[in-house]
Structure formats: C-alpha cells, structure tokens
Amino acid sequence: MSRPADRPETYDRVTRALHWGMAALLAAQFLSAAAHWGLPRGHIMWRILWSYHLPLGIALFFLVLFRGIWGLGNISRRPVHSGVMGRVAATGHIILYTLMVVVPAVRILAAAGNKKGFNLLGIPVFPTRDEHVAWMRAPAEWHGEMGWILGLLVVGHIAIALIWHQWIRRDATLQRMVGRSKAVR
Template identity: 55%
Template sequence: MATIKDTPTRYGVISRVLHWGMALLFAAQFASAAARALLERENALRETLWSYHTNLGATLFVLVALRGIWGLLNIPNRPPHSGAVGTAALAGHVAIYVLMFLVPFTRLLASAGSERGFSYFGIPIFPARETEIAWMQIPANWHGEMGWLLLALIAGHIAMAIVWHGIIQKDHTLQRMTGGH
C-alpha cells in the first residue's frame, strides 16, 4: 500500500511526486537551456523555450528546498544504500542535490544584487538596485557550466537506474521509486 512517508522498502507518495514531477520540470528546463545554446537568436522556438527559463528555474529552486527538507525528515526510514555500489549511489544523489541547489541559487543571487532585479511570474521579489553588487554576480559565471554538469549526472543516474538496476541486475531499485510491490 502507498504510504505518505518513505519506508525502508520504498519511497512514499510525497517523495515520488517530487521525484517524477521535478524530473519533468527539469526536462523542460534543460530544453530551454539547450534552445539557448544551440539555436540562432531570432529563432521563434528559442524565444518560446527561453521565455520560461527564469520562472521555471525559480520554481525548481523552491521545489528542491522542499524536497531536501522532506528527504532529511525521512532519512531514518528511507530505503538503505549498502555496500560500495550503494555508497557510490548515495554520493551521486548528494552531488545531484548540491547542483540542483547551486545552479538556480547562483543566478537568483546575481539577480538579488543586480540593477534589473527579479520578478517571479510578475510578482516583484528582488527590487532593481541603483548599483550592482559585484560579488553577488561572481558565482553566476559558473551557472551554465554547473547546469550542464548537472545534466551529465542526471544522464548517468538514468542510465544506472534503467540499464544497471532494471536490465542488468534486475533488482528492485527501480520499484522503490516507480510503485510495483
């Protein structure tokens, strides 16, 4: 039976909704980043995809914070990761969390110290400043690079889940997150 909280055999409803909902939103976010990187400036598809990048990125930032808090509250009852492979998987998950936080944080920090300010779906969050705060802009220099690194880790994560656990090992790791028994 589906539980709200995580249990040692499976992730609960809240962790699953956050995992799969955010997986979809991250796909849309990387589509917008790829459009910016690969298409010409005047391209209509590029404009459309890029138009939601900051709002969706800020949404993901809030969701990452909620997911992190929920994950910490559930640490004692989460599915365990034992052995060397388990420790590597855990390290991979932690690295994904760190980047899921840092990538949007660096750009939001830059906006907080910028002359343009920041609005979330039209709601003012950070007012425009008269002068830019220089140090707040620096971490954003690595926003794009860290974003692509996050995409690489996610690709590795998906390969491990589907190819390693689903096809080669045929263990129950996928079912912890997908439902099953």
C-alpha cells in the same frame, strides 16, 4: 489513506511525486537551456522555450528545498544504501541534490545583486540598486557550466537505473521509485 512516509522497502507517494515531477520539469528546463545554447536568438522556438526558463528555474529551486526537507525528515526510514556501491549511489544522490540547489541559487543571487532589480511575471522581487554587487553576481558566471554538469550526471543516473539495476542486476531499485513494489501502500 495512511500518512505518507518512506519505508525501507519503498519510497512513498510524496517522494515519488517529487522525484518524477521534478524530473519532468528539469527535462523542460534543459530543453530551454539547449534552445538558448543552440538556436539563433529571435527564432520562434528560442522565444517559446526560453520564455519559461527563469520562472521554472525559480519554481525548481523551491521544489528542491521542499524535497530536501522531506528527504531529511524521512532519512531514517528510506531504503538503505549499504556497501561500497551503496555509498557511491548515496554520494551521487547528494551531488545531484547539491547541484539542483546551487545551479538556480547562483542565478537568483545574481538577480538580487543586479542594479536593474528583478521582476518575475510582472511582480517586483528584488528592487533596483545604485550599483551592481560584484560578489553576488560572480558565482552566476558558472551557472551554465554547472547546469550542463547536472545534465550529464542526470544522464548517468538514468543509465545506472535502467542498464545496471533494471537490465543487468534485475533488482527492485527502479520498482521502489516507480511504486510497483509489492510493499507499496
């Protein structure tokens, strides 16, 4: 098996695994957020779906950092986004990345600034403090709102991929992320 790397015709298997794996995990994360928003506390589905929000959110944070480093390392080899529409698409991807980092980051920062400290799956991550650190907790006020904005942008991203690229233009954009392009190794 050759060394994984993106090419101008297609995304490689690592990029595709990160894209689709994180899409599935983010779907589960939005399901848990929706349960938090819409179900009464104590409801069995609320407890099941909310139980994984924190650990999964932290896992997604580290995954997106790895994905960003991987993407930057491959940037000169990736499919090119040229023209005005290409620049719009690239800007959309940068906004998705930014929110995928910032949304979990503000909550992790708030946990670090909380006087209760923070345990993850029984493992102490941040120690207890004498006082809350206000500036570390303030950005998390926007965690939910930014999370829902990310969700809306993902819906737009999916609509563009399916309706614009796949059904209207019938180009190879989806194929290069699915891995069915003729050029895929």
